[in-house]
Amino acid sequence: MGKAMIIGAGGVAGVAAHKCCQNPDVFEEICIASRTLEKCEALKAKLDGGKTKVSVAQVDADNVEMLSGLIKEYKPDIVMNLALPYQDLSIMDACLAAGVHYLDTANYEPPDTAKFEYSHQWAYRDRFKNAGLTAVLGSGFDPGVTGVFSAYAAKHHFDEISRIDILDANAGDHGYPFATNFNPEINIREVTANGSYFEDGKFIEVPPMSVKREYDFPEIGRKDMYLLHHEELESLALNIKGIKRIRFFMTFSQSYLNHLTVLQNVGMTSIEPIMYEGRPIVPLQFLKAVLPDPASLGPRTKGKTNIGCIFKGIKDGQEKDYYLYNVCDHQQCYREVGSQAISYTTGVPAMIGAMMVLTGKWQKPGVYNVEEFDPDPFMAELNRCGLPWQESFAPKTVE
Numbered sequence: 576m577g578k579a580m581i582i583g584a585g586g587v588a589g590v591a592a593h594k595c596c597q598n599p600d601v602f603e604e605i606c607i608a609s610r611t612l613e614k615c616e617a618l619k620a621k622l623d624g625g626k627t628k629v630s631v632a633q634v635d636a637d638n639v640e641m642l643s644g645l646i647k648e649y650k651p652d653i654v655m656n657l658a659l660p661y662q663d664l665s666i667m668d669a670c671l672a673a674g675v676h677y678l679d680t681a682n683y684e685p686p687d688t689a690k691f692e693y694s695h696q697w698a699y700r701d702r703f704k705n706a707g708l709t710a711v712l713g714s715g716f717d718p719g720v721t722g723v724f725s726a727y728a729a730k731h732h733f734d735e736i737s738r739i740d741i742l743d744a745n746a747g748d749h750g751y752p753f754a755t756n757f758n759p760e761i762n763i764r765e766v767t768a769n770g771s772y773f774e775d776g777k778f779i780e781v782p783p784m785s786v787k788r789e790y791d792f793p794e795i796g797r798k799d800m801y802l803l804h805h806e807e808l809e810s811l812a813l814n815i816k817g818i819k820r821i822r823f824f825m826t827f828s829q830s831y832l833n834h835l836t837v838l839q840n841v842g843m844t845s846i847e848p849i850m851y852e853g854r855p856i857v858p859l860q861f862l863k864a865v866l867p868d869p870a871s872l873g874p875r876t877k878g879k880t881n882i883g884c885i886f887k888g889i890k891d892g893q894e895k896d897y898y899l900y901n902v903c904d905h906q907q908c909y910r911e912v913g914s915q916a917i918s919y920t921t922g923v924p925a926m927i928g929a930m931m932v933l934t935g936k937w938q939k940p941g942v943y944n945v946e947e948f949d950p951d952p953f954m955a956e957l958n959r960c961g962l963p964w965q966e967s968f969a970p971k972t973v974e
């Protein structure tokens with residue numbers, strides 16, 4: 576049916592590439608293009624032999640001319656941006672130059688300011704619309720599946736949703752005192768920023784890790800959760816009609832928080848360059864270099880993730896609670912595609928989003944967040960492609 580170019584060859588790209596190859600009727604050919612060619616080649620070696628034709632290329636995705644040249648040569652139907660948020664705008668520019676659909680899993684963040692927001696990418700709406708191209712923003716798990724869950728709840732279960740709590744719980748244990756489950760630089764920038772939530776039309780900021788809840792989750796039990804700002808709050812606040820409050824909570828272990836506090840106190844999480852032995856280095860980038868590579872956590876991580884949304888609202892004049900979630904087992908993911916559940920829960924929805932575009936189910940010219948499309952075909956593919964969802968009453972908070 577089509578050709579996809581995957582930019583990046585890290586944890587998420589690895590899963591997405593495996594999943595594309597499991598769906599050769601949709602993904603007849605893929606090209607894995609990233610900064611380090613050896614990583615693309617190593618990934619291709621794991622994928623060769625199936626029906627999907629896999630090729631590789633070296634590219635610096637910050638260089639629009641180089642990337643658009645590569646896209647024009649390979650002629651994919653869609654570019655899946657699974658590099659880092661810093662590359663979002665240059666990859667969108669390259670897609671426009673080459674006339675190709677675009678998809679990503681994380682919104683743009685300027686390298687020198689630890690503040691992500693959608694305004695940069697929403698500014699491309701007219702350009703994609705006029706070019707007749709579709710750009711799908713945030714097709715990972717959160718953002719991604721959480722937005723699709725919200726659209727599904729709004730379509731099938733509520734007349735109006737008033738509150739959404741997104742709960743991202745990871746009960747996985749990798750055995751290290753401190754490691755991050757995805758790119759350490761992006762992860763630490765996210766968790767050291769102020770928390771915030773949406774209420775009554777505005778965002779309310781709170782200090783990092785200052786709001787804590789304990790939930791008793793299906794399959795993974797009691798977990799401490801902390802309120803964070805997260806990118807889907809911004810788009811859901813606009814796209815879910817009548818919404819009054821949206822919050823995002825994530826689990827952190829005490830060991831993770833202790834290490835993070837020390838690293839922050841000694842200045843290791845700073846993104847301000849400092850001079851070291853005559854040359855500038857960014858402490859957070861140095862820290863990334865000494866921390867375990869998230870891709871290496873796969874074989875060590877045991878346990879499950881439980882990520883989902885609690886919805887509250889009105890249906891047929893009655894107040895209603897509804898909980899939609901997915902439970903994913905780290906070891907099962909590792910056996911299937913060689914990576915842990917964090918990359919898996921992002922890479923699978925990235926593949927499904929691209930599948931939606933290639934099959935024409937999610938094609939409309941412009942720049943859209945996932946909740947702006949019909950959730951039903953995506954929800955069906957989640958069940959088929961390894962991330963089955965479950966529905967129930969909300970889990971209990973433990974006060």
Ligand code: NDP
Nearest residue numbers: 583584585586587610611636658681715716717718757758
């Ligand atoms: P990794 O660090 O494992 O991989 C990033 C890849 O991008 C690497 O292969 C890297 O190349 C490549 N890359 C970086 N810069 C460039 C560049 N200028 N040109 C070409 N390639 C480049 O990250 P993850 O796989 O963990 O994460 C990928 C994305 O997924 C991130 O944007 C992250 O924020 C997002 N994410 C989204 C989630 C969601 O639920 N929505 C959850 C988790 C992650 P090299 O090998 O040379 O370093």
